[in-house]
C-alpha cells in the first residue's frame with residue numbers, strides 16, 4: 001500500500017462514541033486503504049487505565065471484544081498504569097477525545113486538550129465542554145503549536161454545522177444563526193405529533209431506541225441545543241457568551257393537544273435555537289416555536305437536525321440532515337481527522 005497520510009491515534013474515552021469510533025475504523029479499513037490513508041489506533045485511555053499497541057490495535061477484533069464483554073479492563077493489553085503522559089511519550093500524532101461533556105467545568109476534556117496541543121498533537125473532540133468554555137484559548141494553543149483542533153462533532157455530530165460556517169461561509173459576516181440542533185427532542189416531538197404518544201411515552205421510546213440518554217435532562221430541557229448554539233455563535237460570530245447569558249426552554253411542558261391544535265392549523269412545533277448579532281452584542285435564546293411550511297425547518301423530521309445561517313455577502317445557507325446516533329457522531333470525528341490529514 002502506498003501511504004499518503006499516516007496518523008497514530010490515541011482515543012480518550014471508550015463509551016458509546018468511543019466504541020463506535022473503534023467500530024467505524026474497522027468498517028472503513030478498506031476505504032481508508034484505498035485512499036492511501038493509514039490511521040493506526042495505537043492507544044485507548046479511560047480514567048482508570050487503557051490499552052497500548054505500537055503497531056496499531058486490530059479494530060475489528062477489538063470492537064467484537066468490546067461488543068461481547070463491554071469491558072476494556074479485561075482486555076489482555078489493559079494496563080492501569082497508563083495516562084496521557086505515557087501516550088505523549090510514545091509519540092502519538094492525534095488525540096480523539098470522547099470524554100463526557102461537563103458544561104460547568106469543561107473537565108476532564110480541557111486538561112487533555114491543553115496537554116495534547118502543547119505537546120504537538122492534533123485534537124479532534126466530541127466533548128463539547130472544552131469548546132464551550134475554552135475554545136479561544138485552546139485554538140490559540142493549537143495555532144502556536146502548528147496543529148489542528150477539530151470541533152465538527154460538537155455542534156450536531158454528522159450535521160456539518162460548524163464546518164459550513166467556517167469553510168463555506170468564510171469571509172462573510174454571519175449575523176444570524178438558527179437551528180434545530182437536537183435530534184432527540186426532534187424525534188420526541190415527532191412521535192407525539194404523528195403517533196399521539198404522550199411526552200413520557202415518546203421519551204421512553206427514544207430511550208429504548210438508544211436515541212435519548214438514560215438521563216435525558218440535557219436534551220429535553222434545551223441545554224444541549226444551547227451548548228451547540230453557543231459554540232456556533234462564539235466561534236462564528238466571535239461572541240464571548242456563556243450558558244448563563246441564554247434564555248433556555250425545553251420541550252417538557254409540550255402536550256399532544258397543543259401539537260394537534262398546531263397541526264390542524266398547518267403548523268409544527270420545533271425546539272429552535274437563535275443567535276442574533278445586534279451591532280457588537282449577540283442575543284441568544286432556545287425556545288419551542290410554532291412554524292409553518294414556509295420555514296426551512298418544517299420538514300426536519302425524526303433524528304435529523306438543521307442549521308440556517310444568514311450572512312452579508314454569501315446570503316442564506318441552510319443545512320439539513322446529520323441524524324443523531326453514535327456511528328454518525330464517530331463518523332464526524334473521522335471526517336475532521338481526514339480533513340486534517342488532507343489539509
Ligand SMILES: NC(=O)c1ccc[n+]([C@@H]2O[C@H](COP(=O)([O-])OP(=O)(O)OC[C@H]3O[C@@H](n4cnc5c(N)ncnc54)[C@H](OP(=O)(O)O)[C@@H]3O)[C@@H](O)[C@H]2O)c1
Pocket residue numbers: 012013014015016017018045046047048098099100101108126127128153154156157324325326329
Ligand atoms: N452519544 C452521542 O451520540 C454523541 C454525539 C455527539 C457528541 N457526543 C459527546 O461525546 C462524548 C462521549 O459521549 P458518550 O455517549 O460516548 O459518553 P459515555 O458513554 O459516558 O463515555 C464516556 C467515556 O469517557 C471515559 N472517561 C470518563 N472520565 C474520563 C477521564 N477523566 N479520562 C479518560 N476517560 C474518561 C469513560 O470511561 P471511565 O468512566 O471508565 O473512565 C467512558 O469510556 C460526550 O462528551 C458527548 O457529549 C455524543
